[in-house]
Amino acid sequence: MASQQLDEKTVTGLVADAAAAPSMHNAQPWRFRFVAGEHVLLLHADLERAMPRSDPDNRALHIGCGAALFNLRVAAAHANLLRETRLLPDPRDPRLLAAVRLGDGAAHPRDEDLARLHPAIRQRHTSRYPFAEKDVPEDVLATLRDAAEREGAELLFPGPWHTETVLDLIHDAESRDTLDPDANEDLVRWTRLGPEADTALDGVPEYAFGPRMRDGKAPIRDFAGRRRVADRGTTTFEHTPHLALLSTPGDGPADWLRAGQALERVLLEATLADLTASLTSHALEERTLRLLARDPASGAGQVQMVLRLGYGPRGPSTPRRPVRDVLDIV
Structure with missing residues (x-):
């Protein structure tokens, strides 16, 4: 796939793929902010979606956001836009979980190891159905x-x-x-x-x-x-x-x-x-x-x-929040 330009449609598509990630009880505890002038996509924890009883230290919240971050990396690699990923880039802001720097990939080789996973983002669903009594190779x-x-x-x-x-x-x-x-x-x-x-x-x-x-x-x-x-x-x-x-x-x-x-x-x-x-x-x-x-x-x-x-039936697709509800572009 040829590299894409960092317009609003492209960024929206990247975030839509990121938000297909699993999270505890499908709470989707993430927010994204794209800083257009710096070509940086920021991932924030949405603490309004935290679970104080079952996840008091926000461990599961971080795991869900980490899964969304990986999907974002895969989607950006597929578009040949991925440049750099930093975890917890600002110690003063614990809600800021990651910063992903994007850029035109014309002068850079695509990360094929990540890009090849892109089709699986939309195919992956949690299955709460019986599996076959069959060993995994x-x-x-x-x-x-x-x-x-x-x-x-x-x-x-x-x-x-x-x-x-x-x-x-x-x-x-x-x-x-x-x-x-x-x-x-x-x-x-x-x-x-x-x-x-x-x-x-x-x-x-x-x-x-x-x-x-x-x-x-x-x-x-x-x-x-x-x-x-x-x-x-x-x-x-x-x-x-x-x-x-x-x-x-x-x-x-x-x-x-x-x-x-x-x-x-x-x-x-x-x-x-x-x-x-x-x-x-x-x-x-x-x-x-x-x-x-x-x-x-x-x-x-x-x-x-x-x-x-x-090996068994894939579970149904579970609902996702519209990208407009989880993405700000500044």
Whole structure:
């Protein structure tokens, strides 16, 4: 693809691709500002979309914004406009998460490693449906490991004992929420039921909940909780889920942004390999639980996300806010 000029239409397209990223409960906690005179696109955290109960330190918010940042890098590379990316460029402004410098690519080679991922941005959807009891080939797993490593993270595929430990942590988190009447406050705020699901611009609409799990061990969060959802049904999920743990060396804002970029790079690679995925950080919302989820052999790294990978139906597209609501051009 030939390089494009930095007009409003081009910048709008870049942000639309960025905003296709996953985020906790699809809250889309980001805002963008394009400084036209400097050819810089700034990514800010939208703290009005934070989740004080389930994400008190804004870890998940940073991961979601990191995923959006990676999509932006891919889209800019596809247009041969990507020049430089800086994380947390202004220590005085913690809401400013990244600055991406853009420019005419006529005199620069395109980043083909990023650009080739561009078609997967719109194909990637979270799937809360059963996956086949089928192994993922080792060469595909190696590709996903490399994708995480390229963004400064590690992707671990836990063995049977470690997998059971992680599943127990997830089930314990679900039980904890059942006993705490306020624990699901954020989830209720960001789920869309009934007619609201058809007009929503954010959140998780009921058509994306997937069926209830009648049997199986897949770590699927039930977004309906005790609320009734018509025509939802129940079914059997896989008994041997294929999990992956995404970890970073540290556990601060820069690490969370790297985790988000690594997560999205893994998801886009998985999409190109015809894999589907769902995500959960339910058991990772407290730092002590993140430590328990670590590799029991090495005990290193900070687990930031649990991925469930497999072969099955891709989930439906979830709503996105209009670009005009998340982009300012100055």
